[in-house]
Amino acid sequence: MSEEVVVSSEEPRRRSWRERWYEVIFEADTPAGKLFDVVLLIAILLSVLVVTLESVASIRDRYDTWLVRAEWFFTILFTLEYAARVVCAPRPWRYVVSFFGVVDLLAILPTYLVALPIFEAGPAQRLSVIRSLRLLRAFRVLKLAHMLSEADALRHAIWLARAKIAVFISFVVISVVIVASAMHLVEGGRIDADGQPVATGFDSIPEAMYWAVVTMTTVGYGDVSPATPLGKALAACMMILGYSMIIVPTGIVTAELSKEGKPGKPVSTQVCPGCMAEGHDVDARFCKYCGHAL
Amino acid sequence: MSEEVVVSSEEPRRRSWRERWYEVIFEADTPAGKLFDVVLLIAILLSVLVVTLESVASIRDRYDTWLVRAEWFFTILFTLEYAARVVCAPRPWRYVVSFFGVVDLLAILPTYLVALPIFEAGPAQRLSVIRSLRLLRAFRVLKLAHMLSEADALRHAIWLARAKIAVFISFVVISVVIVASAMHLVEGGRIDADGQPVATGFDSIPEAMYWAVVTMTTVGYGDVSPATPLGKALAACMMILGYSMIIVPTGIVTAELSKEGKPGKPVSTQVCPGCMAEGHDVDARFCKYCGHAL
């Protein structure tokens, strides 16, 4: 992939090949680095597409040979990329144990493991679990993020709002525990006409918590829903409350972001020596009221 | 439609009929142009209503004759409109290959095609597909947009927020891929008591992706839902995360729009006669860069 990349002529020649490769592989601000990222991104997307298609039984049966070939092509490609990253990184071990380092390794290992004789002899079930590890490759799509400069704003906003989001999630979790307990009491342990217990989906608190999350986030599958009048009334109250509550964190985050992004025009603390007027812009060199030099 | 429109007397007489028609048909800032747009809008809505009613079996069986007549009436009307647009446009070809040009053509063609003897002889199936092309007429309702001046604000806002929305959609898509892979691993490939595979809706990654989209957007049909405790727990985590995340893009877009619409301190259009600098406050009497009187 990266072998044919030529460093632009402005680069001073005294830098080692390792430093130059590092720039191409790990950074994205040179033309070569950008090209590398785009090619890698396309390869990741295609490899995820291959794994996705392979999971469809009818496609796997028909295009098995092609899928296996594509799989090996991408595995070798990503192995080369992995080797290059390890070689170029100033502290290779730090890359290997980083999140993307582990994901990169787990994304290529399964193809090799499955090809080993000891695994081929094993039961099909174990084989399948190992193969499915390749799906971790999907996480590598996250590398796409650093290519979109706009994603920085989103990431920054999430970072600014992290405490608010954490509190909001805590609030949701606490509500879920309380509501689930109440619904378990009201709806759980129902008995049918023959005295047999009826499965209601509220028979244990964890089950009721699943229902509470599905309801509070307004997903509402309907695989579990209250059946008694009291349960329905309780659920309705909770829905209205939960629905109204989403308004508040939205408002807080928006207000914080507005404050952050828009300090109006920054105002200098300087006072005009001529007329003592304040409120001058930071870039002002003369008083805008009397024309005196600041 | 447009034949009886009389150009207002203030119009200078030296303009050609083509220019005058162009104004009526393509623009909306003269009374005649507005009338043309309103009449056309009503015709489009009625024609969409006719196609909609025709798709209901019981109504089609009963009012077939009237629907066919209405269909021909609108087809001829829109054919005249199409011809008028082609004739009046300064560069007809550009109109023909534009989005609305293609839609306008596809909206009238099916009625003529179905009436041709070669298609009547063909199988009913093929006939039905061609007839259904008329449904593309629904896209013409989009012409309604340029009549609502308020729609500009919405369109402008979407345009401003396009990068943010793109990043948000990318984020949703990446999450969908990762979550779908995880759920495919956890929920897919279940086997019932007899050793037969059970259809779970998570049997391939594309199926799991459909579920993930339905869940992350909080639609939650319930046609596919997790059945194992681990799957339910994973789904619940994803719901809470997805639900909390909607807050952030809302905040970003709102903050951006607030910044846009409310520029803090109004800035004068004055240019300093001394240094040609711009961007002075409205209340500035002296250039804040060179001290020259404004």
Add this chain to the structure above:
Amino acid sequence: MSEEVVVSSEEPRRRSWRERWYEVIFEADTPAGKLFDVVLLIAILLSVLVVTLESVASIRDRYDTWLVRAEWFFTILFTLEYAARVVCAPRPWRYVVSFFGVVDLLAILPTYLVALPIFEAGPAQRLSVIRSLRLLRAFRVLKLAHMLSEADALRHAIWLARAKIAVFISFVVISVVIVASAMHLVEGGRIDADGQPVATGFDSIPEAMYWAVVTMTTVGYGDVSPATPLGKALAACMMILGYSMIIVPTGIVTAELSKEGKPGKPVSTQVCPGCMAEGHDVDARFCKYCGHAL
């Protein structure tokens, strides 16, 4: 209701009883008017509760006598209120044909009509339809709105945002028409193994529109959901787009409300005669820069 209300002593005595009653019945800024409103509100809520309870078969069977008595009590009470309103209103006819005038009348008529011999002789079905008209009384709960001063802010905000909401609804409706047409083409007209048509919920465009609304608003009942891979893919795209789009109108309305509610401090257009400085507050009487009288 209003008979025992005593007008406060500060009121000039020359006003007619009709004017004084008008103030009590139609306005809410005197103690008597407020009391009247509160009593009326409680009566409306109780009467709605009675109709609600009467709709439950088990309760109706058991407490029929009490419900009928309560029904007559509220009917006579509201009849007196209706009569008082007609008598006191300066232009009675205008009240009678107003929205609340019609609702007030329709809320009391059914009880009298059902008691008439000619209706009792009629079939039970017709009786039931007339009785159900009493449910219109629920609309009277809207009178609650003018008691909550905070509701004004909400109403004002909705009024300010009405054009934006209209455009947003138009956008949703147009999307619904187009998406419904597409899904009708993709999912409709399916045939099972025996060549029999299968009911899919997409068999006519109106049916598909119902599905589209249920999906775009993220309600997602699941009574109708796509079954073919292409239909699922289309539905998933539409969900993501629809979900992302809700962000934009939220941002617009919020930005508009922020602008509206917070113009900082209003700034006068006055210029100081002493120093010609602008930007004085509306309530300023002296220039804040040179102390000259404005």
Add this chain to the structure above:
Amino acid sequence: MSEEVVVSSEEPRRRSWRERWYEVIFEADTPAGKLFDVVLLIAILLSVLVVTLESVASIRDRYDTWLVRAEWFFTILFTLEYAARVVCAPRPWRYVVSFFGVVDLLAILPTYLVALPIFEAGPAQRLSVIRSLRLLRAFRVLKLAHMLSEADALRHAIWLARAKIAVFISFVVISVVIVASAMHLVEGGRIDADGQPVATGFDSIPEAMYWAVVTMTTVGYGDVSPATPLGKALAACMMILGYSMIIVPTGIVTAELSKEGKPGKPVSTQVCPGCMAEGHDVDARFCKYCGHAL
């Protein structure tokens, strides 16, 4: 729990042990108080986990002994905590009747009650109801809130927005009553081919209200959904309206929070020596009301 906590040496020694304990148990601004809170929080979370696990039949059957032991451990721990709180509180009665006082008591009572001989002799049903009271312990998780300083912002925001949220909830409730009445009329009382009434989920207004809440909050289980064309059309209109309406309260709350956090023009705390007027701009040098130098 708190016995081994050592008060920091800066504390003046004249304070009684009760005051020092009060600080540890009820407050969180000393290291000892913080430690007490963290230990208590972990104990509450673990005890909730125990009750949660006990509600799962398969786990209860298997680990019954351990769960009972854990239950007794936490009950004794919380009994000690309750006793300490009663002893240390300056006005014990006020704590006992406070919300958390009642919850704390109800969280420990059931374990003792169930162990009493008179209850063991009673029917299993009654035993189960008493045991389930322990679930109230879940409410104690709310104590977690005062440990997260960020939760104050959320609580403050909810407090600021309480009137708006109340109006919004009132609006939702009124809409629910009206829509439920309408849907009861349209969908209720259906009769099948044999003249038998069909259960539709709209057979009484309370049932229809449950449906209306599930729909307006976009939860949409699908356990109840309209079946007639008119009902579907009505439901679709209501969904679009309800979906559009969520925009407005979001905007109001956000605007209010933005106003709160970002006070526009800063106002000086200076008082005019001439006229005692307040509210001068930070950059004002002369009183804008009387012209006196500030």
